[in-house]
Amino acid sequence: MxxxxxxxxxxxxxxxxxxxxxxxxxxxxxxxxxxxxxxxxxxxxxxxxxxxxxxxxxxxxxxxxxxxxxxxxxxxxxxxxxxxxxxxxxxxxxxxxxxxxxxxxxxxxxxxxxxxxxxxxxxxxxxxxxxxxxxxxxxxxxxxxxxxxxxxxxxxxxxxxxxxxxxxxxxxxxxxxxxxxxxxxxxxxxxxxxxxxxxxxxxxxxxxxGGKSPAIVTKNADIKLAAKRIVWGKFINAGQTCVAPDFVYVDSSVRKQLIHHMKHYTEKFYAEAFITGAYMNIVNENHFERLKELIQGNVVYGGKTRPATLTIEPTIIDNVDFSHDAMQEEVFGPILPVLQFDSLEKAILDVRDLPDPLALYVFTDKKSEAKTVIQSVPFGGGAVNDTVFHLVNPHLPFGGxxxxxxxxxxxxxxxxxxxxxxxILHQTTCVDFPFRYPNKLFGKFIKYLWK
The missing domain is CATH 3.40.605.10 (Aldehyde Dehydrogenase; Chain A, domain 1)
Incomplete structure (x- = not known):
């Protein structure tokens, strides 16, 4: 055609x-x-x-x-x-x-x-x-x-x-x-x-x-700032971003603190938009219904849906594990599962067991932790102490x-x-060295050069 x-x-x-x-x-x-x-x-x-x-x-x-x-x-x-x-x-x-x-x-x-x-x-x-x-x-x-x-x-x-x-x-x-x-x-x-x-x-x-892009938060992170940047990167475009944090994996010792600040910033950034109808829609009914089914478990923020406008309130789900429905596929919507770990080494192993994500974000003020995560997990690209923003740097390649x-x-x-x-090799015509052609010295010459 x-x-x-x-x-x-x-x-x-x-x-x-x-x-x-x-x-x-x-x-x-x-x-x-x-x-x-x-x-x-x-x-x-x-x-x-x-x-x-x-x-x-x-x-x-x-x-x-x-x-x-x-x-x-x-x-x-x-x-x-x-x-x-x-x-x-x-x-x-x-x-x-x-x-x-x-x-x-x-x-x-x-x-x-x-x-x-x-x-x-x-x-x-x-x-x-x-x-x-x-x-x-x-x-x-x-x-x-x-x-x-x-x-x-x-x-x-x-x-x-x-x-x-x-x-x-x-x-x-x-x-x-x-x-x-x-x-x-x-x-x-x-x-x-x-x-x-x-x-x-x-x-x-x-x-x-795409893929399930994790946001790993260690106990050495600026927790308040991490929460702010995670919810911004997650809920912009109603979560329909290929490099949005798909789930949060946080050190158990700072989980409650992180949840508290994420709820605060989600309310601050998006509550009014959802109430007034200014928050972005899900693109179609099929995606809306799929996402609605993922809202289950310990919903600590949001969870409301509006079928008439295909709108889903920014939602945070706490105490999630890898068996949760939201962890079986890329969420690609305004639903954020939060998992916890007791050691960074275990978190790295868990993330490495998943298909290679398009992005990974690690929040820590300890350079050695960031380096360990970056070097241990295969992924497309990402950021330390931020989300999504690497996308707009024209000097960085973007891909998975x-x-x-x-x-x-x-x-x-x-x-x-x-x-x-x-x-292209541009060869001279001024000189034609005989050693390149078949002769007794050719093999010896190449062996000498390439030994």
Missing amino acids: YESLFNRQKQFYQSGKTKKLSFRIEALKQLKRSIQYYESDLLDAMKKDFNKGKAEAYLTEIGYVYNEINYSIKHIEEWAETRKVKTPVTHIGSTSKIYKEPYGVTLIIAPWNYPFNLTVAPLIGAVSAGNTAILKPSEHTPTVAGVISSIVALAFPEKYVASVEGGIDTNQDLLNLPFNYIFYTGSSQVGRIVMESAARHLTPVTLEL RGNSGMGKYHGKYSFDTFTHEKS
């Missing part, structure tokens, strides 16, 4: 226009102008699709994208430069260089939780690197998807960048095409389907998935490992993701 669009993009890429740096820079500027033109519509769409407030929408979606565009425009010439590297003595007379080459026609499949940010941020990398792109925004946020399509249509011709709306069938139709690169953000379950489809064409992929994904992006890493590094 989309073969014609794919072929037009392939033809446009092969024309070589997208490889010119001046073309890429102007494309990024045009993207920014188009977003600015539709900014009000975009904010209204987020409000309509899942009741996202303007301040939060700008902080987590639009402002972030502007920053990525500005950063890419500033550094793209440096990133795209051919890089000269060392050449060994065995290649005397030659030089070695790495050329930066776009992959070609790319596919970006986006999720619903940050529907604008997670559609356009990868696009910035694809355009910066000189590719064409087909975007597939999420069908679960249809109003936002419509505005994204309008932004793309204003900024680019279809043969360069296009936005395709639709559901599962659309995804499958697109995945049947021989793209040169696929960038997917979403669940691990669908990630496996994407990877299987890509394998048929040996297409490289980036998979940005194992069950939480593969590949990385943000800042230069987005450019690198959509770029093939082509290695």
Whole structure:
């Protein structure tokens, strides 16, 4: 169904226009102008699709994208430069260089939780690197998807960048095409389907998935500050954030103190929003019903649900163990289970037994504890004494490992993701050393050099 669009993009890429740096820079500027033109519509769409407030929408979606565009425009010439590297003595007379080459026609499949940010941020990398792109925004946020399509249509011709709306069938139709690169953000379950489809064409992929990201709080942490930063990172976007703390694992000696402060800050930050109806909705009824079933046990804060608006009050559940329903899957909603440990070594073993999470947060003022956790547990990325905030540093790569994904992006890493590094040896024609050709001395010479 989309073969014609794919072929037009392939033809446009092969024309070589997208490889010119001046073309890429102007494309990024045009993207920014188009977003600015539709900014009000975009904010209204987020409000309509899942009741996202303007301040939060700008902080987590639009402002972030502007920053990525500005950063890419500033550094793209440096990133795209051919890089000269060392050449060994065995290649005397030659030089070695790495050329930066776009992959070609790319596919970006986006999720619903940050529907604008997670559609356009990868696009910035694809355009910066000189590719064409087909975007597939999420069908679960249809109003936002419509505005994204309008932004793309204003900024680019279809043969360069296009936005395709639709559901599962659309995804499958697109995945049947021989793209040169696929960038997917979403669940691990669908990630496996994407990877299987890509394998048929040996297409490289980036998979940005999720997992149960822990917040480990030791007895040496600033407990009040830890509580403040954990509930902010957890309940922003109604908990529908891939790097939100999925559960808290706290030293038993400070558990009650942490719970006290988490309840205080949850009340302070989110109580009024929930009462007035300003708190964000769960994206659809299926997710709402799934989350509602997880609210069980010792609920020490929240727990209220509003089916009419698909809203769930920020909820903290104390005295949870690993058998609790909320610990069997990624929560991905405003429900925070709290578990306790008696030794950090045991906590590390427990977390290590879980599938590799996308993020991990450790709260401690003891550097040795933070170092032990970071070096002992496999995870994508994270923070010491904070949550989520590592996401907005363009100098840090963002991505998972194992069950939480593969590949990385943000800042230069987005450019690198959509770029093939082509290695070239430039050999001299002034001299042609005889020792490289089959002769009695050849073996002895190589053995001498490589012994």
